[in-house]
Amino acid sequence: MWVKKMSPLVIYVSAAYKDYSENPNSAPSPSEGTYVCFGGNYSVRFSPFAFPLIKVSNFTEDVLPSLEEQGVPQLYPNDSIVDYKKELRSLNRELQLHILELADVLVERPSQYAKRIGDISSVFKNLHHLLNSLRPHQARATLIHIMELQIQQRKQAVENIKRRREEVQRLLKDAFITLDGL
DSSP states (O other), X not given: OOOOOOXXXXXXXXXXXXXXXXXXTOOOOOOOEEEEETTEEEEEEEOTTSSXXXXXXXXXXXEOOOTTTTTOOOOSXXXXXXXXXXHHHHHHHHHHHHHHHHHHHHHHXXXXXXXXXXXXXXXXXXXHHHXXXXXXXXXXXXXXXXXXXXXXXXXXXXXXXXXXXXXXXXXXXXXXXXXXXX
């Protein structure tokens, strides 16, 4: 006997959008709370200003947990304005130094490698946190670039249409002249 199985996506969509057949403009309310993604804990909070250009007020935005919340010492200044380039270079140099120290410790005192591994892990987590805090800027820059490309493509399409129109008008004019001569 054949049993039809529903995929988890179909089950979720049918449960989340159960009112859809009655009201097609309805959507599930955004969920708030925490979730785990690739081993990192993230929290979602309600933000009516997450997308100010869209006139919908029920968007959520992800909140990047601070290093302190993750139990990692922060190795760069906790200012509101961070010079990302400078701090990333500094952390990169510090990482290189710690890796060289680890090599030295492994050769001379192999029993003391755990502290160096912890230091390297802390530097990696700080680098990762700095890079993740740049993700919104990267997303905005990518969207701006995509939109500029779309504008350029549409301008080229308009120019092609204008050129074709002029060509058709010229052909029609030549055809009328030819017909008038007969």
